[in-house]
Amino acid sequence: MNRRRKRPNWFRIILLSLLVAGGLYFNSFVLPNQAPLGMPTPTATRAVESYISEAEELFKQGKLTSAIDVYKQAVISQPDNSQIRIALARVQVFAGQYNDAVTSAGDAILLDPSNSMAYAVLAWAYDFQEDYLKAESNIKRALEIDDRNGLAHAYYVEILVDSYTGGVGSFADVEKAIEESKLAMALAPGTLETYRARGYILEATQNYEEAIREYQSAVAINPNIADLHLALGRNYRALQIYDKAVEEFTLAITLNPGDPTPFLMISRTYATVGEYAKAMQYAETAVTNNPMDANLRGNLGIMYYRNALWPDAVKQLSLVVNGGFSDDGKQINAIQLIPDARIIEYYYTYGFVLAYLNRCGEALPIAQTIQARVPADEIAVANAIEINNLCQKNLNATSAPLQTPTETGAASETPVPTP
Secondary structure (H helix, E strand, C coil): CCCCCCCCCHHHHHHHHHHHHHHHHHHHHHHHHCCCCCCCCCCCCCCHHHHHHHHHHHHHCCCHHHHHHHHHHHHHHCCCCHHHHHHHHHHHHHCCCHHHHHHHHHHHHHHCCCCHHHHHHHHHHHHHCCCHHHHHHHHHHHHHHCCCCHHHHHHHHHHHHHHHHCCCCCHHHHHHHHHHHHHHHHHCCCCHHHHHHHHHHHHHCCCHHHHHHHHHHHHHHCCCCHHHHHHHHHHHHHCCCHHHHHHHHHHHHHHCCCCHHHHHHHHHHHHHCCCHHHHHHHHHHHHHHCCCCHHHHHHHHHHHHHCCCHHHHHHHHHHHHHCEECCCCCEECCCCCCCCHHHHHHHHHHHHHHHHCCCHHHHHHHHHHHHHHCCCCHHHHHHHHHHHHHHHHHHHCCCCCCCCHHHHCHHHCCCCCCC
16 A cells, blocks of 8 residues: 555657557558559559650651551550551551551541541552552542541542552543642641642653652651652653662662662663663562562563573563462462553563574464554554564574574664653
């Protein structure tokens, strides 16, 4: 009863109170916001705008494949954004990925069926696939939605020109293309596609100097698009400014080395000025880049012929005329003879080289095919007659050596205008 009571330890009491309060706070506010054990820690997501900015910069630099990859990441980031898919499709067209562009633009339409640009880019992609009916249908739909869409008018120019040159449209399409190019210039001045479209119709109507100025304006906006340098090269070549043509084609190769087209164009340019050895080298590279393209093999066959490599010429031109398989087993589809100067040249060159090799059993049917299928083409018919004459000379000769172009006068063949 007389024991003295101990004084309370206020320091310990305060400390315990703080620990209890801290525990309650952690349990109520901190713990519920923690990820369960074993779950990955969330990372910050990249803003879609940064993807778009990066892709646009890559496009300006001419790095089309990289731009496409970044746009695809933006699509993953915002899969319901139709504008990103349209931008992706546009770059895919410039990169020559036409099937992918059709898919991207089609997906944009599914997301937004009232988007004029989605239909316009889809039409543009179909045009490059030479599906002119689908191209025209979609470009008209784009203009129904928005008749002030300047880029749609620009794409329409190319569709109209290509329809005419592809044998689908009429000359009235060329006249309409002229008007469409003026509309595009008024509605979307200073844009790459507008300058390109205006240059395209000027080129189609053989106003090459004016076309060059328009294409140069497009290049000033973006100097790293291979297709624009190809266009400049074509027009310089048409004006017989061959050094500038080769320079532009070479720039196109630098920007897109996997495309066989500039190699083909350089090959034809060198052949035009009689430098057949150089022409053959570029023709071989073009085939290497796309070994299944019969047109490239036809050009290579002509260059072998011009270099007097008869067996090699026969091998390549036979694939063009008859179809078959390349050395590495790739199937080559024959090109049917139609009223096209380049295709006709493949056929009569094949006939000539067979005749020079005294294989007239194969050469004469080629000459007959030319006369039957393109009787209105004077150059083709004249060459078919000459093939017959060569074979007749071979038949009359008893022990004459194999004839060559110099001996037979084959150099008198009428030259075919090159595109």
